[in-house]
Amino acid sequence: MYAEAGTPAQAKQTSYPAGRDFAFFFEGLAEGRLLVQRCHGCGTLRNPPGPMCGECGSLGWVPVDVQPHGTVFSYTVHRHPPIPPFATPHVVALVDMADGFRLLGPVSGIAPEDMAIGLPVRVEIGRFEHPFPSFRFVEGA
Amino acid sequence: MMGGLSGKAAIAGMGATEFSKNSGRSELQLAVEAISIALADAGLTAADVDGMATFTMDNNPENEVMRNLGGSDLNFFTRVHYGGGAACAPLQQAAMAVATGVCKAVVCYRAMNERSEARLGGPVGLGGFGAEAQLVSYHTVHGLQTAAAMMAMSMRRYMHETGATSRDFAHVSVTARHHAATNPNAYFYGKPITIEDHQNSRPIADPLRLLDCCQESDGAVAFVVTSAERARDLKQRPVIIRAAAQGATRDTQQLTSYYRPDISPTDEVRLIGDQLYAMAGLAPADMQLAILYDHFGPAVLPQLEGYGFCKPGEAKDFVKDGNIAVGGTLPVNTHGGQLGEAYIHGMNGIAEAVRQLRGTAVNQVSDVHNVLVSAGNGLPSSGAILSTLP
Numbered sequence: 001m002y003a004e005a006g007t008p009a010q011a012k013q014t015s016y017p018a019g020r021d022f023a024f025f026f027e028g029l030a031e032g033r034l035l036v037q038r039c040h041g042c043g044t045l046r047n048p049p050g051p052m053c054g055e056c057g058s059l060g061w062v063p064v065d066v067q068p069h070g071t072v073f074s075y076t077v078h079r080h081p082p083i084p085p086f087a088t089p090h091v092v093a094l095v096d097m098a099d100g101f102r103l104l105g106p107v108s109g110i111a112p113e114d115m116a117i118g119l120p121v122r123v124e125i126g127r128f129e130h131p132f133p134s135f136r137f138v139e140g141a
Numbered sequence: 142m143m144g145g146l147s148g149k150a151a152i153a154g155m156g157a158t159e160f161s162k163n164s165g166r167s168e169l170q171l172a173v174e175a176i177s178i179a180l181a182d183a184g185l186t187a188a189d190v191d192g193m194a195t196f197t198m199d200n201n202p203e204n205e206v207m208r209n210l211g212g213s214d215l216n217f218f219t220r221v222h223y224g225g226g227a228a229c230a231p232l233q234q235a236a237m238a239v240a241t242g243v244c245k246a247v248v249c250y251r252a253m254n255e256r257s258e259a260r261l262g263g264p265v266g267l268g269g270f271g272a273e274a275q276l277v278s279y280h281t282v283h284g285l286q287t288a289a290a291m292m293a294m295s296m297r298r299y300m301h302e303t304g305a306t307s308r309d310f311a312h313v314s315v316t317a318r319h320h321a322a323t324n325p326n327a328y329f330y331g332k333p334i335t336i337e338d339h340q341n342s343r344p345i346a347d348p349l350r351l352l353d354c355c356q357e358s359d360g361a362v363a364f365v366v367t368s369a370e371r372a373r374d375l376k377q378r379p380v381i382i383r384a385a386a387q388g389a390t391r392d393t394q395q396l397t398s399y400y401r402p403d404i405s406p407t408d409e410v411r412l413i414g415d416q417l418y419a420m421a422g423l424a425p426a427d428m429q430l431a432i433l434y435d436h437f438g439p440a441v442l443p444q445l446e447g448y449g450f451c452k453p454g455e456a457k458d459f460v461k462d463g464n465i466a467v468g469g470t471l472p473v474n475t476h477g478g479q480l481g482e483a484y485i486h487g488m489n490g491i492a493e494a495v496r497q498l499r500g501t502a503v504n505q506v507s508d509v510h511n512v513l514v515s516a517g518n519g520l521p522s523s524g525a526i527l528s529t530l531p
Contacts, residue, residue, distance in 0.1 A: 001341045011246060015278070015282075016271075016278065017274070017275040017276075017278035017279050017282070019271075019272075019274075020270075021272075021273040022275050022277065022278075022279060047400065048276060048400065049279075054391065072250040072277050073298065073404075074294050074295070074297045074298035074301070074350075074399075074404065075294065076285075076287070076290050076297055076347055077344070077345050077347040078284065078286075078287070078290045078293075078345075078346045078348065079343075079344050079345060079346060079347070080343070080345050080346075081263060081287070081379055083264050083287075086284040089505070091293070092283055092284055092285045092290065094294055094298075094399050094404070102399060102400050104279075104280060104283055104285065104327060104397075104399060105283050106283050106284050107368045112347065117297070117298070117301050117401045129284070130282070133461035134282070134283075
């Protein structure tokens with residue numbers, strides 16, 4: 001269809017966000033913990049991380065351990081272009097976690113055609129694809 | 142209730158380069174070529190220009206553009222963030238500058254070699270500790286790295302909630318290519334596709350297929366905005382900026398607006414639409430056609446709903462019933478859109494709206510008085526209603 005060949009894709013981001021608002025999440029993974037920000041002011045869990053609570057305006061927060069399971073809210077199967085270090089096809093899911101926040105992550109061990117909204121998944125923590133600690137979703141409650 | 146901006150400014154000139162896959166010249170040259178054509182179209186010169194408006198991801202600094210044009214004093218230069226989401230924002234900026242007397246003539250431009258040089262369709266990545274880079278990294282680190290995959294996540298959920306199918310999405314692409322087929326400026330001139338072509342095109346990021354994705358293109362488009370009063374005395378029939386607005390809701394992110402109840406790219410569209418109709422004193426039924434930003438064809442469906450052309454969840458039936466083709470109740474992207482003509486980040490869509498209102502479009506709709514134009518949804522966005530003189 002397109003006469004011109006595509007240029008090879010280069011994955012442009014292989015390091016994790018290590019800024020002051022995000023680093024705790026990956027530091028938690030390094031300890032085998034799934035952490036989320038909980039607001040000091042009103043107790044709201046928030047993700048993605050940020051410095052201020054949009055509910056109450058508090059700047060105080062603490063990372064708390066959360067239940068590592070949820071249900072798939074949406075997903076995509078990335079097929080083109082290849083984005084190393086991930087294999088192709090690559091499944092990414094947006095998950096409604098049991099504690100009431102939403103978490104995005106890669107999915108392993110599920111055939112793309114078996115992915116479905118509402119599927120129960122849980123978090124596995126380790127070193128997957130990256131040299132730094134990461135996590136993936138696998139099937140199961 | 143007419144807004145204070147409504148009808149104050151007009152597009153008095155329009156220019157464009159050819160659209161291609163390899164322009165063979167610098168982006169800056171594309172910019173000054175398109176602007177020169179737009180100025181000549183209006184009957185003005187660089188000496189008349191005192192303002193410039195563009196949006197991010199353009200690599201041409203306003204002062205360099207001005208230096209090459211041989212212009213002199215700029216009173217106002219503004220560059221709105223969020224790339225394709227800001228496609229209509231320069232019109233709003235220009236209209237505000239003209240309406241407040243800050244400027245007499247503002248040039249809006251877009252000039253990119255986003256096929257032959259830095260391509261737009263590949264993986265994204267931002268380094269650094271800034272909030273934007275951190276948020277982008279937070280998503281890309283999980284292997285969600287292309288605009289297509291980011292939009293796919295939203296559209297998968299939209300399908301779940303509305304019952305829309307990939308076959309329904311096909312109608313947007315097929316209609317765009319049908320319109321492009323009779324547009325000599327379109328990359329896909331003379332190359333219509335069928336529903337089956339769409340269904341057989343390879344998956345890129347489920348549920349999006351290749352033929353759901355817009356092109357990458359080289360090219361430039363420019364406009365000259367003056368006061369409506371002055372535009373009446375210039376060369377072309379004025380195209381009135383009846384309304385222009387931007388919109389981002391609390392949870393709007395850049396294609397990863399995943400942390401709100403409804404993740405379909407609709408919330409910001411609704412916010413913009415409400416402003417546009419109130420400002421213009423018009424309703425969706427008053428539009429003779431719409432230019433809806435088709436970075437991805439499926440994203441047109443939530444726009445049809447958000448801008449009030451059909452009820453929530455009903456866009457899938459609306460596009461199936463032939464409404465969006467020339468001859469339908471609401472022709473959409475009569476130039477072929479970014480799926481069919483070229484991807485000039487929404488500016489070529491504004492150009493088509495201008496042609497339709499001037500009566501010079503290749504797929505001309507009859508009795509066009511009001512056209513709604515949108516920018517990229519799924520990110521902080523913008524829109525406009527362009528009209529003929531009352």
